[in-house]
Amino acid sequence: MNLNLNRHRHHILQERKSLIATYLCNVFDTLNDGLYITDKNGVTLAVNSMYENLTGLKAEDLLGKNVAELVETGIFDLALNPEVVQKKKTVTAVQVNRKTRKVVLIAHPIFDYDDDVEMVVTYVRDIALISQLKDQVAAQRQLIDSFQMSIKQDNSSLYLTPKSAIMRQLFKQVRKVAKTDATVLYLGETGVGKDVMAKELHRNSPRKDKSFFKVDCTCIPENLIESELFGYAPGAFSGADSRGKLGLFEMADKGTLFLDEIGELPLAMQGKLLRVLQDGDIQRIGATTTKKINVRIIAATNRNLAEEVKKGNFRSDLFYRLRVAVINIPPLRERGEDLFELIYFFIKQFNRRYKRQVTLSSMAEETMLNYAWPGNLRELENLIHSLVVTCDNNKIQVEDLPAAMVAKSTVDNTCRALNMGLEDFSGKSFKDIVTEFETQILKNAVSVYGSIPKAAKALDLNRSTVFRKLQKAGFTEVDT
Numbered sequence: 001m002n003l004n005l006n007r008h009r010h011h012i013l014q015e016r017k018s019l020i021a022t023y024l025c026n027v028f029d030t031l032n033d034g035l036y037i038t039d040k041n042g043v044t045l046a047v048n049s050m051y052e053n054l055t056g057l058k059a060e061d062l063l064g065k066n067v068a069e070l071v072e073t074g075i076f077d078l079a080l081n082p083e084v085v086q087k088k089k090t091v092t093a094v095q096v097n098r099k100t101r102k103v104v105l106i107a108h109p110i111f112d113y114d115d116d117v118e119m120v121v122t123y124v125r126d127i128a129l130i131s132q133l134k135d136q137v138a139a140q141r142q143l144i145d146s147f148q149m150s151i152k153q154d155n156s157s158l159y160l161t162p163k164s165a166i167m168r169q170l171f172k173q174v175r176k177v178a179k180t181d182a183t184v185l186y187l188g189e190t191g192v193g194k195d196v197m198a199k200e201l202h203r204n205s206p207r208k209d210k211s212f213f214k215v216d217c218t219c220i221p222e223n224l225i226e227s228e229l230f231g232y233a234p235g236a237f238s239g240a241d242s243r244g245k246l247g248l249f250e251m252a253d254k255g256t257l258f259l260d261e262i263g264e265l266p267l268a269m270q271g272k273l274l275r276v277l278q279d280g281d282i283q284r285i286g287a288t289t290t291k292k293i294n295v296r297i298i299a300a301t302n303r304n305l306a307e308e309v310k311k312g313n314f315r316s317d318l319f320y321r322l323r324v325a326v327i328n329i330p331p332l333r334e335r336g337e338d339l340f341e342l343i344y345f346f347i348k349q350f351n352r353r354y355k356r357q358v359t360l361s362s363m364a365e366e367t368m369l370n371y372a373w374p375g376n377l378r379e380l381e382n383l384i385h386s387l388v389v390t391c392d393n394n395k396i397q398v399e400d401l402p403a404a405m406v407a408k409s410t411v412d413n414t415c416r417a418l419n420m421g422l423e424d425f426s427g428k429s430f431k432d433i434v435t436e437f438e439t440q441i442l443k444n445a446v447s448v449y450g451s452i453p454k455a456a457k458a459l460d461l462n463r464s465t466v467f468r469k470l471q472k473a474g475f476t477e478v479d480t
């Protein structure tokens, strides 16, 4: 039974081998290298189409001719065959041909059963391409180095020793998870420092000497995201670089990859990312095999990912995978005394950069402290940058601040003093809001001074006016 099976296989194999022999030239034409085959005497037996492309020479001018003759007639300046046959080993050289094309030759001996050289198979590569590749590798190395430099250098321009309890606790948490290899998800409004914290995490991790790459998922066009992240195999699609391309996952191997704005990652990519997180496998576009990589993932978003999962915009399985260590970065308005510290930290930074000695008036300082900073640290940093650059004398006055900030700060102040929030006024007319403010001020004054006549006197108002306004608003002195 087994014997029959083996015979059958042997028969099929013989048939298939003749198939290979029939189509061998077509197989040669699929190679990305040029191919030049001679017999042991140097007679040209075959060249593939890539050889023709690289050298500009035509097969019909070469086939059947001896390489020695081709050298003599100046078709090319050297041939490796005699040396390969004599030394019985692989030989390499740079060849220039009649068309002044420069190529690299790698000539291998093919032995017969007596261990004598029967043929010489030469691979031919474009020297320009090789030096381009070298440049590319050097550029990539430089890129990796510059990433590492920026990680190392950034530190001095950052405020990393917060005073507020909330941030001290957060830094503690960051430095603790940094020691592990866990995937980290940063959540927080725009400009709160997710990017800064991702680098801080890398800097404190055992991978600190390896590369750190950041991908802003909003910045890469959807059709390029996959090739940027996963790279592609040589000749993966028409127009692709024939040498293939390294993706960011491979570049960040052994280091950290920061996926910023992960909420924007297209659904198809979310599936691929999940596979990386689960198995540590990546597959280049057009590749048939996968590759194991060792990358720590840090992700960040200002979106509510749970909501995005409900809406079907974000895969729940990926969401759960990312939630291994979630770190919420609070907005500036919740960082208490850090705001004060940060204001002066940035003033110092920009004073140093522009060789200035700008300070802040107490009114300007108070206005800044009372502002809600919707743009968070980015807004604060940019404002101080512009104030330091544009400040005429060395003191920033409240008039130098943006009008909207001053107005908002005044209203916020009044609201705070009156114990009201801005949301209390939504949908009301200006007149109603003013009346409400007025009533609140009068109420406060009556409670502070003890009676309507005393409050009216303190506010330099007519007592009947105060009485009438409060009565109209439905208050009596007893109510207050």
Ligand SMILES: Nc1ncnc2c1ncn2[C@@H]1O[C@H](COP(=O)(O)OP(=O)(O)OP(=O)(O)O)[C@@H](O)[C@H]1O
Pocket (backbone or CB within 6 Å): 157, 158, 159, 160, 188, 189, 190, 191, 192, 193, 194, 195, 196, 197, 260, 302, 377, 378, 381
């Ligand atoms: N601790 C810090 N010390 C000094 N500057 C900081 C700090 N944190 C953030 N910044 C500055 O604030 C700006 C915004 O920070 P970052 O880009 O990290 O925020 P983000 O949350 O990632 O923003 P986005 O959501 O828009 O991506 C940057 O210019 C950064 O340098």
